[in-house]
Amino acid sequence: MSQRKPALRPVVWQPPPRPARARARYGPDPLPPVRRLPLGASGPEDVRVDAEGRVLTGVSDGRVLGVDPVGGRVRTVADTGGRPLGLCPLPDGRLLVCDAERGLLRVEPGSGRIERLLREVAGTPLGVCSNAVTTADGTVYVSDASRRFPLAHWMGDLLEHSGTGRLVRWEPATGDAQVVLDGLHFANGVALASDGSFVVVAETGAYRLRRLWLTGPKAGADDVFAANLPGFPDNLSTGPGGLIWVAMAAPRDPVLDLLHRTRPALRRALWALPSALLPGPRRTAWAIALDADGRVVRDLQRPGRGYHMVTSVCEHAGGLYLGSLVESSLGVVPLEKAG
Numbered sequence: 001m002s003q004r005k006p007a008l009r010p011v012v013w014q015p016p017p018r019p020a021r022a023r024a025r026y027g028p029d030p031l032p033p034v035r036r037l038p039l040g041a042s043g044p045e046d047v048r049v050d051a052e053g054r055v056l057t058g059v060s061d062g063r064v065l066g067v068d069p070v071g072g073r074v075r076t077v078a079d080t081g082g083r084p085l086g087l088c089p090l091p092d093g094r095l096l097v098c099d100a101e102r103g104l105l106r107v108e109p110g111s112g113r114i115e116r117l118l119r120e121v122a123g124t125p126l127g128v129c130s131n132a133v134t135t136a137d138g139t140v141y142v143s144d145a146s147r148r149f150p151l152a153h154w155m156g157d158l159l160e161h162s163g164t165g166r167l168v169r170w171e172p173a174t175g176d177a178q179v180v181l182d183g184l185h186f187a188n189g190v191a192l193a194s195d196g197s198f199v200v201v202a203e204t205g206a207y208r209l210r211r212l213w214l215t216g217p218k219a220g221a222d223d224v225f226a227a228n229l230p231g232f233p234d235n236l237s238t239g240p241g242g243l244i245w246v247a248m249a250a251p252r253d254p255v256l257d258l259l260h261r262t263r264p265a266l267r268r269a270l271w272a273l274p275s276a277l278l279p280g281p282r283r284t285a286w287a288i289a290l291d292a293d294g295r296v297v298r299d300l301q302r303p304g305r306g307y308h309m310v311t312s313v314c315e316h317a318g319g320l321y322l323g324s325l326v327e328s329s330l331g332v333v334p335l336e337k338a339g
Contacts, residue, residue: 006149043327051089062079078113138173140169145186158256167210
């Protein structure tokens with residue numbers, strides 16, 4: 001049984017001008033053709049590689065899967081009973097799982113045992129537990145995408161633009177949780193700088209990445225790491241060389257930008273339509289990488305006739321592993337050196 005749509009409470013917003021890059025179908029370095037790793041399950045929203053070289057992903061039926069990147073063999077690591085999204089392998093071999101329905105979980109890959117770590121913060125349940133990273137001392141930063149819309153109706157959060165997402169810090173030693181960034185527009189991917197100096201969180205609904213400083217003179221302060229992106233940033237990951245990879249789920253939509261600038265009644269009318277009639281994101285396969293200063297240094301894109309709506313990207317062993325909210329396989333592409 002499908003979840004009932006929450007009522008839309010649109011907020012008027014003036015999006016930044018859509019950059020020319022949003023209209024292109026290829027990046028400066030076209031994304032190579034995508035090789036598929038079939039899963040026999042749909043919606044591998046996030047993809048990570050653990051210390052053993054096993055590719056991990058969570059799918060729509062509630063399972064966390066481990067995939068042999070060479071032979072393609074798929075096995076079930078655990079079943080959360082919910083909807084696993086972001087994954088974070090831990091140094092001790094266990095796995096953090098952000099479950100959109102159950103909150104932050106910890107999984108024992110060998111036994112499949114599941115432990116719930118965090119379900120609410122400051123008296124408010126996690127609406128859509130989305131992504132997590134850990135620092136060297138074990139502190140966890142986890143994103144809560146929306147307190148207004150469940151995952152099944154994520155489009156409503158982008159239409160409403162009310163900014164109910166947040167970034168949460170959780171201390172495993174004490175169990176204490178604290179909201180460190182609030183008012184985020186669909187808080188999504190989270191990544192840690194290679195030197196641990198800051199954490200970055202994607203604001204999908206605002207076309208930008210926010211940064212929270214963890215060390216140095218700016219510790220505790222936040223700023224914009226990358227603004228006015230040409231598409232919708234989704235999951236983030238930190239590559240072996242320190243680049244922060246950003247999955248770009250779709251290019252910016254001029255109609256959506258126009259709706260944000262106009263009277264709320266138009267968005268309410270659109271939201272009242274059956275979900276099947278709502279316009280979907282433009283098909284593309286797209287990933288970008290930023291350096292520690294927030295500059296785009298890799299921009300890889302191809303039309304999404306084969307693999308599309310890339311919601312996660314993970315660099316490993318000279319290639320990129322791709323995940324998608326709508327596909328039934330993981331994608332793999334070789335990563336050529338930048339010219």
